[in-house]
Amino acid sequence: MTKPINKHADIEWREGGQPLSRAYDDIYFSTASGLEETRYVFLQQNLLAERWANLAENSTFIIGETGFGTGLNFLAAWELWQQTAPQSARLHFISVEKLPLRPKDLSRALTLWPQLQAFYQQLIDNYPPLLAEGVHRLQFGRVDLTLVIGEASEALGNLYLQQESRDRLVDAWFLDGFAPAKNPDMWTPELFARLAALSKLGATFATFTCAGLVKRGLRDAGFKLGKMPGFGRKREMLCGSLEKLHTNEVSTTPWHLPTATPKRPQTAAVIGSGISGATIARALAERGIQVQLFERGDSPGSGGSGNNQGILYGKLSPKPGPNGDFNLHALMFAQRYYRQHCPQLGHFSGLLQLAQTEKEQSLQAQVATALEAYPGQTLARAVTSIEASALAGVSLPFSGLYFPDAGWLEPQKVCGALLEHKNIERHHASNVELLEYSGDSWLVQTDSRRIKAELVVLCGANDIRGFAPATALPLRPIRGQVSRALATEASSNLKMALCGEGYITPEYEGRQCFGATFKLKETATELRDSEHRENLQTLAALLPEIAEDFSAQKLSGRAALRAATPDYLPLAGPLPKWDSLESTYRGLRKNRKLFINKQADYQPGLYVMGGLGSRGFTYAPLTAEVLTAWILGEPLPINVDLVKALHPARFAIRDLGKNRHSDGT
Structure with a gap:
């Protein structure tokens, strides 16, 4: 289990049902009208209605927020998204929160806004049952909420992969939270630097405050500032955009990073239709990608996922660590x-x-x-x-x-149900005999078909190692x-x-x-x-x-x-070229802590999802979201330490650090 927070938000309820934080002696939203304040400060000043109306089909827009609080900003943004964005577009909302509200307090606060009931009821129904520190991914159709529990700058830092093309994702920021005078520990130079490091060039921001330390911090981080009239009794507020990029520092050996910049694919081949293949195929299909799925058996889940009944459980751990942390977050995600x-x-x-x-x-x-x-x-x-x-x-x-x-599931039927999507074409009784990369696509050949796809995901459990690029995986x-x-x-x-x-x-x-x-x-x-x-x-x-x-x-x-796998965690991520991994990081054989700022070559567009062991139905949904983030350059659904803990190259890197070869010598 992840490190406990030891406390949630301590709420004092004022007249009219207004929540106040006892820890910061500050209100969560305007006593005049919290919803109208959100719409004016964050939605209007970030020009969201106009920007969303002009989004391209299948595009993604990403909002970052400091201070989730009652979730009011998220709900207002979700409402506007439904009203203005294309049906095929996807909204990612990333929010950090140090002291999350208990479910009963969240529910009580949000009942102040009956006009948002259709949205807040879904949030309440899917709110994490245990608000452990770390990343919680909540999904609402074409809207994803990534709620990161922890201190703001540290929580945002836990989302860095340390690769510009994968880290600079945010299109707009909601700089909320308690006022700088009440909570100066949040509004730090480190926070502003991390906001900039996660922002695209031109990313906008809006905040209710005009405090000097906020203006200085944003300006130093590369943001251009503007002032607007504040909401209600507030005289002024800040808004602006990122106009200057500072190079993000690389502080750890980037063995986990493929060299290629994520490019949105249109086609994918998934090999294997067990719960791994079913969840990743569904995740990609929901993003508008055309998926060709190959299964050696006669029906979905005909291998290890084909039992009549299977239990959904995770193994909780009292101590922080990759296995316990992933078990906890995977179980909560799977239940939803x-x-x-x-x-x-x-x-x-x-x-x-x-x-x-x-x-x-x-x-x-x-x-x-x-x-x-x-x-x-x-x-x-x-x-x-x-x-x-x-x-x-x-x-x-x-x-x-x-x-x-x-509880329990009907495994084979679950696999079949997940694969019922207009963007998934299934090929049963199809054994993949050849997998070959040529030019800019992969050739997938069976005894009766030859199909080309921009990316391939290997999901066939023990069959994964039958493909040459994956033979080194310790499955x-x-x-x-x-x-x-x-x-x-x-x-x-x-x-x-x-x-x-x-x-x-x-x-x-x-x-x-x-x-x-x-x-x-x-x-x-x-x-x-x-x-x-x-x-x-x-x-x-x-x-x-x-x-x-x-x-x-x-x-x-x-x-x-x-x-x-030997560590009983799944494999989820890109596949390296093993010789390049060895030659690039051979220095780790003499010093496993050596910083080598180089990237090895990776197989273009080739990914793996496997090694789920006996907890496949618990692990697969979250693992598929991790892999989708790798493929499409989306926000991570887990922190970066867990991303590395699931990476297919992790065992090879550990062997280098121990001066050990893949054969154990």
Whole structure:
């Protein structure tokens, strides 16, 4: 779990329902009319209505904001976007917030604006259940909100990839937050420098304040300033644009950065239609890209994503770190994602993660303590064995963590539903025999088709390494067998998914799934009675009566292969040319901390998304957003440290730092 904030915004409610921050002794919006102030200061002075009306088809506009507060500025911008922008255009709204409002306070504040109810209800419904520090990506159709929890300048710094073409994204800034006199720690030279570093040349800004330190900071950062009459009782306000670019400093070895400037592609080929292929194909299709999808099987998700039931869960960690941070943010994103994209295929009746060992009991106790730093969070809570039994509807001897908004999915149907999009053309029973780059496009050849695409995404789990540019990726096959039984009188009482040493799902269409085995480096997919017995033994440690009933049946099931990485984090990003990576960064063999300000050569337009292991349905939605940001040069949905932690080249760079070769020597 990411570093706790320890507190949220402390609100005092004034007459008329006006919120005031006790920490800064300042109001969140004008007592005259907060909405009209937003429209005048931020929308009008950034000329948004005019600019949006003239946007090209499939274009993207990016707003940056300091101080999310109640979300009023975001909602007003969203409303105007709906009224003025082309239907194919996309709005990204990036906002930072040090002290986020609790959900109940957010809801109370926004009810002051009934005219925005259609918008704010969606925000409330999708507000993060746990406001952990870091990047939260919320999606509302063609509007994306990237809410970054943390101190403003540091939070914005966590979005830098340190490549001008990928960092200079913002078209307009809303410089909000509490007044400089009340919150001088936010309005620093570092903040203004970061605003400029994330801005396109000509990016506009508007702010309610005319304080001297703000004027000096903006001017020093390269912004041209102008004054306008302020709103209400405020005499003046500032607006302007970035007219001078300062070169952004590169402070870390840019091994993760491809040399090519992101160019918006029109066509893409995705190889593999499991949950990885389905989520990235859907993300690209929603951006207006024509996607050709190739699947070796006869239907979507016919490989590792083809089970009848699959649970949606993440492994929370009490300590900050890449695995725990990604698990947390991926789980919250996935819960929102499936509700939006295929609600009829998600069964969010809750999930219990049970502590069956002393080690797991200790870990969950630490997680429970960490969760106490977020009062009011609704992501998960610790429960006793008695509470767990009442929630589950069956007797359980273990304590655990209860996730009220998690549950289970219908995996293969989810893959099929995500691929139902006008911009996706599917090719089933199509084994890609040749993948070759020529000129400015990739040739994808099967036994019956030859298709050209500007970019290719490899998503075929263990098949990824079958393509020459990806052979160096350290993907490991894992065989897993799931068992399926007819529901019994006892097992039908189970109300929610359980996971511990194994898992079991509630009854669906008269059957229940349980398992699964974990056979590292095994690639056979036939059903084995021995693994049915192994699944029954695992289940017996949790639900002995139900396991005994199931053992009397002729079990069905399914065996398939998953692919995992050595650090159990997914792969998401561009593929390098491995020889170039070695030659460019060979100095790391002698000094792994050496700063080498060079970029290696990357395969043009070739990306990978894989290694999701046993948590594919939890990891895939957010991983696909990460990969989409790489492909299209969009704002990152996670911080830059996590971007590097998912990068396909990370293992090769680690090997260089340890003076180790890919074969382990």
